[in-house]
Amino acid sequence: MEKEYTFDDFKNIIARLRAADGCPWDRVQTHQSLRDCMIEEAYEAAEGIDIYEASGDAANLCEELGDVLLQVVMHVQIAEEEGRFTMGDVLKGISEKMIRRHPHVFGVDGAKTPEAALENWEDIKKKEKHEDTLTEGMRRVAKSLPANIRAAKVQKKAARVGFDFSDYRQTAEKVEEELQEVLEAAEKGDASQIFEEFGDLMFSAVNLSRFFNINAENALTNATEKFINRFEYIEETAAKKGLNPENMTIEQMDELWNEIKHLNEICLRNFKEED
Numbered sequence: 483m484e485k486e487y488t489f490d491d492f493k494n495i496i497a498r499l500r501a502a503d504g505c506p507w508d509r510v511q512t513h514q515s516l517r518d519c520m521i522e523e524a525y526e527a528a529e530g531i532d533i534y535e536a537s538g539d540a541a542n543l544c545e546e547l548g549d550v551l552l553q554v555v556m557h558v559q560i561a562e563e564e565g566r567f568t569m570g571d572v573l574k575g576i577s578e579k580m581i582r583r584h585p586h587v588f589g590v591d592g593a594k595t596p597e598a599a600l601e602n603w604e605d606i607k608k609k610e611k612h613e614d615t616l617t618e619g620m621r622r623v624a625k626s627l628p629a630n631i632r633a634a635k636v637q638k639k640a641a642r643v644g645f646d647f648s649d650y651r652q653t654a655e656k657v658e659e660e661l662q663e664v665l666e667a668a669e670k671g672d673a674s675q676i677f678e679e680f681g682d683l684m685f686s687a688v689n690l691s692r693f694f695n696i697n698a699e700n701a702l703t704n705a706t707e708k709f710i711n712r713f714e715y716i717e718e719t720a721a722k723k724g725l726n727p728e729n730m731t732i733e734q735m736d737e738l739w740n741e742i743k744h745l746n747e748i749c750l751r752n753f754k755e756e757d
Contacts, residue, residue, distance in 0.1 A: 493569065496555045500563065513557060520557075521626070523549045582606060604642075616643060630698040633688040641692075650693035657686045715742040 499508040523546070530546035533539050558569045583606045586593035593599040613619045616639060623635045640646060647653045660683040667675040691698040716738040717727055727735060 492551075493555060493559070496552075496559045500559055508556075511556065511560070513560060516553060516556060520553045523553050582610075616640070628699050629684070630688050630702065633685050634692055634698060637689050637692060647689070647693070650690060653686070653690045653693050657683065657690055660686045712739060712742045712746075 496508075499505045502509075527543075527546040527550050530539075530543040534543040554572075555569075558567070558572055561567045562569070581588045583603050584599070585591035585606070586599060586602060591602065593602050608619060611618070611622060613622070619639050620636045623632050623639075625632065627635070637646075647656065660679065664676065664679040664683050667679045688698045691701060716735055719738050719741075720727055720730060720734075725734070
């Protein structure tokens, strides 16, 4: 019979790894040295969610969530050693926050829809953070977030007070305007201006994604995967003809690109018809 491990068992394992006679690598880790690990594990868990939704691979998701938990417990262990805070403090803090920000569940305020519940959450959070201005709320959006996600969160805060375009058409016009400004900067050859205008173009593109209820980060990830898959077709098809992309003309590669693009469109159309 396999041993069952509790949360306390896991905490003891991490404490043992950090002990004087523990693991040399674990012993020298700090909050800062583990920072990138936390980000990487969070992203791998996010990918695990996507894989689970696509294939039902629960084992992979379970493992990735364990890796995220490892990061949390490691940081708490380091904090306990420094006398900063304990796991009890972390659990107390998050428990009280959940109760405080769900008055429609644990209190008397009503929230009958997901939208109303989110509004409650944001209003209570604003009071807790003593945000007297909208700008303060925007500045609190973590700079370490992926740029697309951070941009969308800032835009949503502005939209809450009506500072927003009326529909996607106006937003699309802004995208076109920003693109034109990038091209004008390129004509001048001003690298710093190109950099700034390109940032404005990206920001406007994220704004457009909100009107379609699209996560810009996920959309870009999907586009990147699609590019890789199509390039793989170019490379494999070229190899069958005794060719190598490094020695092919752009016209030859474009021909194969359009070929796989057309095949993908046919597959998608057939899938929709069957569905």
